[in-house]
Each structure stands twice: as structure tokens, then as C-alpha cells.
Ligand SMILES: *Cc1c(COP(=O)(O)O)cnc(C)c1O
């Protein structure tokens with residue numbers, strides 16, 4: 033098998049460790065059922081000696097792979113030939129230093145940076161993963177694909193599937209999806225199936241459907257997707273002049289991003305491209321806080337890969353017994369059985385990570401602040417700022433440490449939460465529209481100038 037190749041798949045279960053070449057689409061180890069990783073034989077890849085060498089690609093905007101903020105870093109995600117690579121200009125995102133939001137979380141000017149992944153083609157970070165996963169789908173000759181989604185995965189899958197001629201079916205929990213996202217899935221022409229259930233139900237169904245019908249699965253179980261998502265970290269480093277921050281803060285849903293980020297840093301360190309690994313804070317919503325509960329209260333650890341499975345089994349058995357369904361306005365992270373849990377535990381180990389949960393009221397307040405002083409984001413993304421505020425109050429993060437928050441999705445994804453906050457609910461930072469008679473003098477009196 034593939035040890036002679038550049039890249040191969042490997043089971044994360046250390047007792048199994050089975051390896052497979054990249055020409056297969058499996059998404060779980062066929063021997064033990066655990067998650068798979070993409071591994072590289074780095075000595076067979078010409079990786080630049082310094083990260084800053086990737087900056088040369090900025091000059092090559094007529095080359096579609098240089099234009100992509102994912103494939104610009106192709107040596108670090110080298111699992112397929114260029115001819116299979118699918119790109120629609122993803123990853124053209126920015127890292128913004130934001131002192132007004134810094135003040136809100138009690139940080140010093142210059143310390144807080146926001147990574148706007150909402151600037152991707154479908155409006156969320158998911159495009160970083162889909163460009164990689166669809167490239168693999170083309171490589172293995174897939175013609176039909178599927179995903180379960182809280183919304184953004186379906187929007188991204190629908191967009192990428194049709195840009196490379198693959199069919200797609202998306203499964204969403206009924207009544208749980210934000211309108212911006214549902215509108216995208218329909219507009220991009222995905223076959224959309226609304227299941228009477230929540231995301232976790234969809235996730236279980238889609239895996240069986242993919243196995244039975246041989247569809248290509250695009251959830252973050254798909255290890256190729258996570259390879260693309262590593263580049264969000266490369267771009268943060270790039271935005272900091274090729275330096276690493278002290279902290280990365282990311283919302284935690286299915287835990288694909290946090291898993292990918294940990295892998296990215298571990299590889300960069302191994303390759304000698306960075307000297308230190310930043311710490312990571314993963315933020316749940318309190319209504320969907322499985323990771324927080326397992327790590328902080330049940331003391332679940334990576335433990336060199338010897339994870340205490342009984343803690344997880346008991347926890348999930350209890351969720352089932354209570355008929356628990358997660359609830360948060362941050363629908364993108366409304367997940368109680370995160371599929372990448374074990375990889376995330378590894379990332380926490382790699383990054384000396386911590387986990388927190390924040391209530392919806394703090395999420396929507398933080399979202400209003402990011403909207404007013406930045407480019408805005410959807411609720412799940414704002415969990416990062418609410419989490420950072422909490423970590424500053426606990427003094428776990430210092431006021432002058434360099435922090436990068438990953439704002440995962442665009443503000444237009446979920447207009448209902450935004451309008452509700454500003455217009456109906458009168459939140460702390462609400463910006464109510466003012467009703468005026470159709471009369472010039474009356475209107476002029478209302479204008480604060
Ligand atoms: C998917 C998604 C998340 C959750 O990311 P995971 O990798 O599943 O933890 C967070 N925010 C937004 C906007 C998303 O679309």
C-alpha cells in the first residue's frame with residue numbers, strides 16, 4: 033500500500049493504524065470504524081523552506097490555483113494531481129485587526145484579529161473544505177454526492193457540486209436551518225431533503241444513505257475536507273506577516289475546524305515552518321455543549337490516542353435516554369454528537385487547548401458588536417468573541433496577547449436572528465429602525481446628525 037506514495041489515509045486509532053491509499057473514498061476506517069487522517073510522506077514533497085515563500089503566489093492571479101487561498105498552499109495539502117483540483121476562488125479572505133471589538137472584550141489595541149471566512153464564495157469557511165473534498169471526489173471519479181447540514185455545508189456543497197458536474201443531495205433538519213443557507217441550497221440547485229429531526233439525526237441518515245447508494249460523503253468526517261480547512265490557519269499566519277498568534281479562537285460544532293487547525297499546526301511545527309504552536313480555545317453554545325461538558329466536567333482527554341470510550345458512550349446514552357436535542361440560536365453549532373470529537377481531542381492536546389460554552393444572549397450581543405465595528409458575521413461565528421470575553425474575565429487570555437478569532441460565516445446567512453435582535457427583542461446593542469410619517473419636516477426632526 034501507499035507508503036511509496038506522497039499521501040495516504042491512516043486510521044487515527046493507534047491500536048489499528050490501518051493505512052489506505054487516497055484513491056478510495058471511505059470516511060471511516062473499514063477495519064475499526066474510527067476516523068481517518070490524511071498523512072504525507074513529506075520527504076517526497078517540495079515544501080518551501082519558509083512560509084513566506086508562499087507570498088510569491090500573490091503575483092500569479094491568472095493561475096487559478098495561485099488565486100485560490102487554499103491551493104496557493106498546495107504543497108501542504110498535496111493529495112491529488114492539479115488536473116483534478118476544483119476551485120471557484122475560495123479563501124480570498126482577510127485578517128482584520130479590530131480595536132473596537134478588542135475594547136469590548138477588554139483587550140489592548142493591536143491584539144485582536146478577526147479572520148473573515150464569510151468572504152468565501154458561498155459565504156462560509158466550508159468552501160475551504162469543499163474545494164479539497166470535491167477535488168478528491170473528481171480524483172476517485174465520484175458522480176453523485178451527499179451531506180447532512182445545519183446549513184452552510186449544504187450551501188457550499190451545492191455550489192461546488194454544480195461547478196464540477198457532480199450531483200448532490202443535502203439533508204437538513206426540519207425547521208433548524210437559517211434562511212440564507214436554505215435559500216442557497218435551493219438556488220444552487222441541490223436536491224434538498226428536510227428530515228423530521230435535528231442535525232444529529234440527519235448525520236446518522238446520510239452516512240447510511242451514502243453507504244447504501246455509494247454517494248460521495250461531504251461532511252467533515254471526510255478527511256480531505258479538513259485538509260482544505262487547514263489553510264485558514266496558514267492565512268492567519270500570512271495576515272500576521274508570517275508569524276503565529278498566541279491564541280486561535282474557533283466555534284465548535286461538528287469540530288472539523290478545530291481538528292483541522294490542530295493538524296495544521298502540528299504539521300507546520302514538524303516541518304520546521306513555525307517555531308511554536310498557538311493555543312486554541314473552542315467555543316460551544318451552552319445549548320449544544322457536549323465538548324465542553326466532556327472535556328471540562330467528565331475530564332475526557334486525547335491521552336496519547338487512548339481515549340476513554342466509556343465516558344463518550346455513557347454521555348451519548350444519557351443524551352438518548354433524555355431524548356436530548358440541542359438548542360441554540362447559533363444554528364451552525366447546534367450539534368450534540370460531534371463527529372470529529374476524537375480528532376478535536378487530539379487538537380486540544382497539540383494546541384494546549386481549552387473549551388468554553390457561552391449563552392445565546394452573549395452570542396447575539398457579540399454579534400451586534402462585530403456587526404457595528406467590523407464586517408459582521410452569523411451567530412455561530414460570534415461565539416468566538418463571546419468566548420474571548422469570558423476568557424478575558426477569567427484572565428486566561430492576557431489583554432496584550434495576540435488573538436485571532438475565526439469568523440466562520442457571513443452576516444446575511446441568518447437575517448432572522450439579526451432582525452429579531454435589533455427590531456423585536458431590544459438587545460443591549462439593538463439598533464431599532466425608527467418609524468416616520470411620510471412628511472419632510474417630521475423626517476428631518478428625527479435625523480441625528
Ligand atoms: C459549520 C460551521 C461551524 C462549525 O464548524 P465545525 O467545524 O463543524 O466545528 C461554525 N460556524 C459556521 C458559520 C459554520 O458554518
Ligand SMILES: [Zn+2]
Pocket residue numbers: 043044045048049050061062063064065066
Ligand atoms: Zn482503524
